[in-house]
Amino acid sequence: MSVSLDPVNIVRALDRFSELWTQKKIADLNDYEIKLAKLKGEFVWHTHPETDELFLVISGRLTIQLREGDVxxxxxxxxxxxxxxxxxxxxxxxxxxxxxxxxxxLNTGDAGGPMSKAAESLG
Known part of the structure; x- marks a missing residue:
């Protein structure tokens, strides 16, 4: 197995793309993907029936609307x-x-639609 000695610089990775609502994979962790995205506006209501979803804000402000209230x-x-x-x-x-x-x-979970896609590797 080959081991990378290169750390991922999140700031530089974010500078490499401008598309909104497109997830860019920057690393793998076991069976998980670590992804970056740039957001502006409102996405679609959806669920992920099989998995939890972790959101970490790097810059800006994100509201996660839930039926029970906003986070x-x-x-x-x-x-x-x-x-x-x-x-x-x-x-x-x-x-x-x-x-x-x-x-x-998929970014849209069970909702599907034209914005639905898996993460692209930032490579």
């Missing part, structure tokens, strides 16, 4: 949406986040 996150704050809980991310300003999810998890 508002600023830089350095994280929240785990439990599996099966319907949610809708909203960012009024451009916001950079780090996500941790099982490999192959």
């Amino acid at each position: 508002v996150l600023g830089p350095g704050e994280l929240y785990v949406v439990p599996r099966g809980v319907e949610h809708c991310p909203v960012a009024e300003e451009e916001t950079a986040i780090l996500l941790v999810e099982p490999a192959g998890t």
Whole structure:
């Protein structure tokens, strides 16, 4: 097995893309992907029936709408949406986040639609 000696610089990785609502894989952890995304506006209501979803805000401000109420996150704050809980991310300003999810998890979960896609490797 080959071991990389190169750390991932999150700031530089974020500078390498500008697309909104597109997850970019920056690392693998067991059967999970560590991903970055830039968000602005409102996403779609969806659930991930089989997995929890970790959101960590790097910059900006993220509101995770839940049917029970909103969770508002600023830089350095994280929240785990439990599996099966319907949610809708909203960012009024451009916001950079780090996500941790099982490999192959679609960004729209069970909702599907034109914005649905798995993470792309930032490579």
